[in-house]
Amino acid sequence: MRFEHLDLNLLVALDVLLEEKNITKSAKRLHLSQSAMSSILGRARAFFEDDLLVQVGKTMQPTPFALEVQVPITEVLTTIRGGIIGKRFNDPLKSERHFKIVASDYVIQVLFSSILTELATLAPLLTFEFLSPFSHEVSILTKGGADLFIAPESVMLDGYPSSLLMVDELACVVDMDNKLVVGDVISAEQVGSMGHVSVGFARTSHLSIETWLTETMGGSRKVDIITNDFSTMIYTLKGTQRVAILPKKFANIHAQKHGLKVVSFPFDTPLLVESMMWHPTLDNDPIHRWLREKVISTAQNL
Structure with missing residues (x-):
């Protein structure tokens, strides 16, 4: 299909190429050969x-011209996807949409685990790709690179x-055999003196609690390990005298399973x-709206 001598298929491919900046990865996403x-x-x-x-x-690396046209192309x-194509395929049972969702492993395990189980029956042809908020800035949503962005309200x-x-x-979490913490209460002195395991604070510190911890504890907090998700924190905490927040x-999901307190x-x-945010062009997309409502209703029942 050509428009003003432009093959519109080139826009689809260029959109992926500028996002991935890699021919092999782009080819895989579009189900094409590398050549x-x-x-x-x-x-x-x-x-x-x-x-x-x-x-x-x-x-x-994209050229200045590529950077200039990337946002308009996306x-x-x-x-087109939300306002035109999305209106044709509005039956969840038949829809083959692929949703890219930015969400932490915390959100996936607490919220989406049950949603995905239900969708396997209600919308078996839908596919999902989860992206970490510790690796992707909110700009991925503004550029059309994600369908939903789930993160703290401040974002x-x-x-x-x-x-x-x-x-x-x-909540504070320690190993069940941590000899420094007796009972179910930890003191402010212990929180300040024990080694900490933390997650994802660097350029995306606004997605974690690091700012609050720094303001509360000043320089008294000793961070031993920094991980890239909450699940990894669990494994770096086990069998140690460290604490994680x-x-x-x-925490309640993993405590008994991993011998934590x-x-x-x-x-x-x-x-x-x-909170959950999406691009304004997807607001009236039937399948997108149906999925949002499913996510919201599940969250209300937690």
Whole structure:
């Protein structure tokens, strides 16, 4: 299909290429061979009269022109998917949509585990890809690279539709045999003196509790291990004298299974408020709306 001499298939391929910045990964996503993907990139370069992606060392980097057209291309494709194609396939039982969802392993285990079980019957042809909020900034949503972005309320963008999902408490978790903590209460002195296991604080610290901990404890907190998700924290905590601070719903799921003990905080902590956000062009997409409603109703019953 051509529009003003432009093969529209090139836009689909270029959208993926600019996101992945890798021919092999792009080919896999589009179910093409590597040579076919290289050929498409060559055709796109010829049409736009620009290199688009340039090999720099072991990675491919977009040219200034590619960066300039990336957002318009993604927005056009997102509008087509949500406003045109999405309206044709509005039966969950028959829909073959692929949803990309940014959500932490905490959200997946506490919320989506039961949703996916139900969807296996209600919408068996839907497929899902979960991306970590510790690896992807909220800009992935604005560029059309994700269908849903689930993260703390503070991350939600003005002007983008969103919905409150879960409110959780924070809890201290230690190994069941931790000799430093006796009973079900930990003191402020122990929290300050014990080694900590933390998750995902660096450039995405706004998605964790690190800012609050720094303000509360100052420089007295000793971080021994930094991991890239909550599940890994569990395994770096077992058999040690360390402490981890986790969402309570997640901690309760893993405590008995992994021989851990959830203890009360010695001081007041902020609530963890998780919300779900999506691109405005998907607001009236029937299948997208159906999935959102399923997620919201499940979260309300937690």
